[in-house]
Amino acid sequence: MYSIRRRASFSPVRLVLLAPASAPVGGRAAAGGFAAATARTRPAMGPTISSRTAKPWALCLGALLGSVGAHAAPPKPAGCLIEPDQVADVGSAVTGIIEKLNVALGERVEAGQSVVVLRADVERANANAATLRTQMDAEVKAAAANLELARQKVVRTQQLVAKDFVSQQALDQANAEMEVAVQKHTLARSQQRIYGQEQAMAQAQLGLRTLRSPINGIVVERYSNVGERVEDRPVLRVANIDPLRVSLMVPITQYGQVNLGDRLAIHPELPGIGTVSATVQYVDKVVDAASNTFRVRLSLPNPDHRLPAGLRCKADWPVAAATAPAPARPTPSSLAPAPVARPSPKAVAQATPPVHMPSPTASGATWLKMSTALARVPAASRASGRHLAAAKASQPISLKFSIALADAR
Template sequence: MRQAQFIKTFVAAAALAAPLGGRAAPFECLIQPNQIVEIRSPVEGLISKVHVQRGDSAKAGQVLVELESSAERSAVETAKFRSEMTGRITAAKERFEYASTKLGRTKELQKQNFVAMQAHDDVQAEMRVAQAELQDARENQNLARLDHRHAVDLLNLRTLRSPFDGVVMDRMLNPGDLTQYGTETKPIVKLAQIDPLRVEVVLPVEYYRRLSLGMTGEVTPEGLGGQHTATVKVIDRVFDAASGTFGVRLELPNKRGIVPGGIRCQVEFAQLKPPERRLPSPK
């Protein structure tokens, strides 16, 4: 919140100070990472490995942190073994096939009056029980497969991966540290996405109807030189009445990572003409 307020105050003051001459002068702006995330663990555990250091690049999906997971790996192996067990299904299938064959023979014998009706009913009930046992064995195997999938999901929670391509801003915990669950706990790694970057600028309200989404601006980072083309992505529709300004966000491609985040800049809109100043009519 403090950083956001600083950005707003800085660019608003710069916007008010920008001259309104024959062409739109460059406006002061700030280049920020597209997003910053703090990597925390969704479960409590002992940190086993941290694969990145401050300043390292990280690819989307790259493993950043591993928690100790020997118990979870054992649970996965046990669940996998149970999901692949076929003994109960095979035995139940054999009993069902035997009961079906026995029932067929009993029906033939009953037609010839060699078997009483009670015997036929007993064999039929035996076949139904065998059929129910086979169904139960199959359902248990399906349940074991779900248990295996759940165990794999729990194991995956102990491996933290990068959500995007970015750079490591800071590393707060190390192997051997205990990580806690929750948003108020200390993060393990802080990660910033710097491709694309976002450029925040505040303009006087006079420019509001002269600006449009998709318009481009030339951004010059302070102290680095060079111009980079950025595209207008957001135009605020709620103004700041106290300063008479509105916010604009541009997107700056940065595939090679040559432009750092967190730096002041100037942006100039070639398509943006300054508002006309009307002189008071003579009385």
């Protein structure tokens, strides 16, 4: 059995292993047999040191383990997923036949780059006709010439009226003809603008036959080939992997421990890739009631496309935000036991109660009573007379017992 023996109110706790002998040892006194049996049956639990050397070790281990147990352990790394920052399915707004595919799988594309061309013979012809109409300015020039002639006629009529060669009616007629010429010129210019709008519409219809990438990225999927009909399904998928997006679900108990702009260490589950750093860009303001978690999204730079998307990873939670400040490290001087005043032999003899050693085959309760009695015996008394053998047997203690004692405290 194991018992904890306290020497005095001012002395540290000391662990002593007391066990009955497995077999009686003949020819020895009770105290000697108990000491020999204790020394022989003590289990081997690692290297042992003397009691004087073990006291500082026990105090150091107790202080360290006590300080560790007083603070909460840092949170475990949270599971996360590395995803593309953006994913776009490239489709067509009109029905058509694929005439040409300009990119292949895995090829990098830029925003606005042509990736697919549909057959557009009719649309191209309409665009050419609209362009020609916009270039026809004969009507505008004819209307401008008629307007200039009408203005000159009005001027001459005004001169003739001033000399009384023609009547006022001739002047009114000239003014009316000039007004008609102005309206025709305005109509011709308006028609020219209409032709320009028709050209723009024809070009837009022609542009619908060319599919362009909406983002910068890499072609990751191709759903159709040349000659296939395109209706309401996408043709290509483009993913932007620079930067990457890291998504993780965090328990509600850690809410408020991370803020926008914080940097977290990310460990991708990919051989040959070390720890990378990501920046917090979004913290969910709505908690998922079913799982009692909230979402955190981070941005992970990937300029050389070294990391592929779709990896699982681990995110180290900020230790400073999750644990309390570390306590001050104890100094050797503070861990050293205080000097103990040795009582005189006379005082020890007066204060020492009689202790009777039980037989090796006694019950566990009897040995417990004996250990309790030994806990009240001062050290000077145990070192003399009938307690000398017990004191010698209890001197070597195991370092692991000191650790167990610190854990129990």
